[in-house]
Amino acid sequence: MRLVLLIAALAAALGLAVVTSQSPRPASLSTPAVDFSAERAMPDVRRIAARPHPVGSLEHALVQAYLLGRMTDMGLQPTLQAGVLSPAAVARIEKRGDSARGLRAVNIVGVLPGRDPALPAVVMMAHYDSVPGSPGAADDASGVAAILEAVRAIKARGPAERTLVVLLTDAEELNLDGARAFFSEHPLRDRVGAVVNLEARGGGGRAMMFETGPGNAETIAQFARATRDASGGPSSDSLAVFVYRLMPNGTDFTIAAQRGLAGVNLAFIGRPAQYHSPTSTPEALDQGSLQHIGSLALETADHFLRVDALPRATQNAVYGDLFGLAVVRYAPGVGWLLLALAAGLTGFAAWRARHATGLRWADVGRGVAGGLWLVSSGLVLAQAVRVLGGPIGRRIDSPETYYTLLRRLPWMEAGVGLALLAAVLVLLAGRAWIGRRLIAGVLIVAGVLAAILGGFDPVGAGALVVALALTFWPRGEDEGHWGGWLGLIGLVLLAGALAQAAAPEAAHLLIWPGLAAALAAAASALIGARLTRRAALAPPVVAAVLVGGWLLGYGHGIFLGVGMDLPGALGLIALLLAMLARPLAPAAPSARGTLAAAAGAVLLLGCGLSLAGRAAEPPPAADAVVVP
Numbered sequence: 001m002r003l004v005l006l007i008a009a010l011a012a013a014l015g016l017a018v019v020t021s022q023s024p025r026p027a028s029l030s031t032p033a034v035d036f037s038a039e040r041a042m043p044d045v046r047r048i049a050a051r052p053h054p055v056g057s058l059e060h061a062l063v064q065a066y067l068l069g070r071m072t073d074m075g076l077q078p079t080l081q082a083g084v085l086s087p088a089a090v091a092r093i094e095k096r097g098d099s100a101r102g103l104r105a106v107n108i109v110g111v112l113p114g115r116d117p118a119l120p121a122v123v124m125m126a127h128y129d130s131v132p133g134s135p136g137a138a139d140d141a142s143g144v145a146a147i148l149e150a151v152r153a154i155k156a157r158g159p160a161e162r163t164l165v166v167l168l169t170d171a172e173e174l175n176l177d178g179a180r181a182f183f184s185e186h187p188l189r190d191r192v193g194a195v196v197n198l199e200a201r202g203g204g205g206r207a208m209m210f211e212t213g214p215g216n217a218e219t220i221a222q223f224a225r226a227t228r229d230a231s232g233g234p235s236s237d238s239l240a241v242f243v244y245r246l247m248p249n250g251t252d253f254t255i256a257a258q259r260g261l262a263g264v265n266l267a268f269i270g271r272p273a274q275y276h277s278p279t280s281t282p283e284a285l286d287q288g289s290l291q292h293i294g295s296l297a298l299e300t301a302d303h304f305l306r307v308d309a310l311p312r313a314t315q316n317a318v319y320g321d322l323f324g325l326a327v328v329r330y331a332p333g334v335g336w337l338l339l340a341l342a343a344g345l346t347g348f349a350a351w352r353a354r355h356a357t358g359l360r361w362a363d364v365g366r367g368v369a370g371g372l373w374l375v376s377s378g379l380v381l382a383q384a385v386r387v388l389g390g391p392i393g394r395r396i397d398s399p400e401t402y403y404t405l406l407r408r409l410p411w412m413e414a415g416v417g418l419a420l421l422a423a424v425l426v427l428l429a430g431r432a433w434i435g436r437r438l439i440a441g442v443l444i445v446a447g448v449l450a451a452i453l454g455g456f457d458p459v460g461a462g463a464l465v466v467a468l469a470l471t472f473w474p475r476g477e478d479e480g481h482w483g484g485w486l487g488l489i490g491l492v493l494l495a496g497a498l499a500q501a502a503a504p505e506a507a508h509l510l511i512w513p514g515l516a517a518a519l520a521a522a523a524s525a526l527i528g529a530r531l532t533r534r535a536a537l538a539p540p541v542v543a544a545v546l547v548g549g550w551l552l553g554y555g556h557g558i559f560l561g562v563g564m565d566l567p568g569a570l571g572l573i574a575l576l577l578a579m580l581a582r583p584l585a586p587a588a589p590s591a592r593g594t595l596a597a598a599a600g601a602v603l604l605l606g607c608g609l610s611l612a613g614r615a616a617e618p619p620p621a622a623d624a625v626v627v628p
Helices: 002-020 038-048 058-073 087-095 137-156 177-185 187-191 217-226 238-246 252-258 287-306 334-357 361-388 399-429 436-454 458-471 481-502 504-528 534-562 567-584 589-616
Strands: 079-083 105-112 121-127 164-169 192-200 204-212 262-270 318-321 327-330
Touching: 002 534, 002 567, 002 589, 038 058, 038 137, 038 287, 058 105, 058 137, 079 177, 105 137, 105 177, 121 137, 121 177, 121 252, 121 287, 137 164, 137 192, 137 287, 164 177, 177 187, 177 252, 187 192, 192 252, 192 287, 204 217, 204 238, 204 252, 204 287, 217 262, 217 287, 217 327, 238 318, 238 504, 238 534, 252 262, 262 287, 262 534, 318 504, 334 481, 334 504, 361 399, 361 436, 361 458, 361 481, 361 567, 361 589, 399 534, 399 567, 399 589, 436 458, 458 567, 481 504, 481 567, 504 534, 504 567, 534 567
Parallel strands: 121 164, 121 192, 192 262
Antiparallel strands: 079 105, 105 164, 204 262, 318 327
8 A cells, every 4th residue: 555655646746846847838919918928029039049149240230239129119218338348258259269359248228217217216137149159049038038028018007106227238148247337337227226137048947036136035025926927926946046146157137136236037947958059049949938937027027116115125035936826935033933843743743653653762763864874875876877977067177068968967867866766765665674785785886986987076975984884784774654754854854953043045945844744744643643544644645745746846946956066966855755755665575675676777767867868968069069
């Protein structure tokens, strides 16, 4: 029974993740004038992205002239603002063999006046240049076209109180020079109160709001209200904002955020093979992504234009969306209350289990050890399978290699995901039952492989040592259902408490699933603390499907964002999924054997898929290289 429930729950969670990760359907030309329509925006995408249009090219000048005409026809009274190119931008141009003499970053600035010119203005921003060799249909013709369609819809909704500034920046691909020129020199810069920026790193997938200005609590509250009815619903998470701030990446919005402005940065990063690629054509663009980012931008900007007060910088909120249906948000301190609630529910479940089954604290301790084994071994396996797909970290020695790896990213994601699933299945089948020497041998091979192909990594080496130590721990025999379940919940809540103390914006990824698992454990303890009745297994099944589906969708975004360099980050998702599914682990020897065999099969399949990425996406020929 448990094996069937386990397989069904994991399959349903994966299905839920796949369904809820899809971009919305593009709206047609017959969509009401007040709403966003991707089909209405596509003619602009086709014209802007007809050919590559980097700064200094003839096509760049033609795109600039086209946009001037479009904005004039829309009544935006566009003007040009020229700014100097930075030394870094000049160096990039000269590196590709061109001359930067006489070149400048030329922004196109349009204005839709509001009824009260004294109020702070709202900026909608995207860049209209592309990298050489790429038409840039996604990056960033989609953003420019989405803004033009959004402005049309805003005008159809009637006059707003605030002035809207349409800022199409130049030279973003070189060094953010257009945005730097506007926010440093343009006369309108001091009137700006909020910014909505549109970007892309890929050619599809759901759009996400991944960056805000400082002290974003009020910004998130307004974004959540504004986007409730957007096509595809809101998509954002405070962990993404927290991580992005730690990364060296930058967009035009970075300049605005550095000046303390409120606002949101929107982008989609699916179909990574199209990033800065000749394949980033209008025909290849996911129009559902255009619909999603355009609708989010429209609703957010329109809200900012008509709201009584723009968001102020206060404190950073903790928040996340639930399948695009709603945004859950709260002050950072609430995380402690959620942890206390989860701890209370876990304690209640432990009390009931102790009276019903004789649960001992040693069993819970072994459950904690199992979780630590899963995280450490998962990191080793993830790193090994990842390097089968190509170089990693400092061994990525050229832009050509980087873009090749982006094309292989779906293969590597599938491979790493299957490797981590194998580790979860081993945990559920029972490490002692499978055999310590066999498990240790696989881990050693994986660790050596990762070191040879990816270079020595002290974190990976440390993880291997911990995984081997826990594999051979004399008292590390497999724990019972309650010991394993409560041990994993306790480990996750402890990690959540540490994260809450250090970075509350990131802690909810641990706290929310931990609370869900604690609630399921308490419910199962009430229904039947021996966990022998089917009804007692219903709460963990529901939690594994719903929360597991949310986690798998979340993990997809994590891998697209950082998986190329940090594949082990998905080990955290594996731990959380194992926590939810632990009470569904079968005890019968035949069922354990099935899980063990499945673990070996999916690990081999994961290795094969990561290797297959090399053949499916070979390095480009010398004459096909795109210079960034």
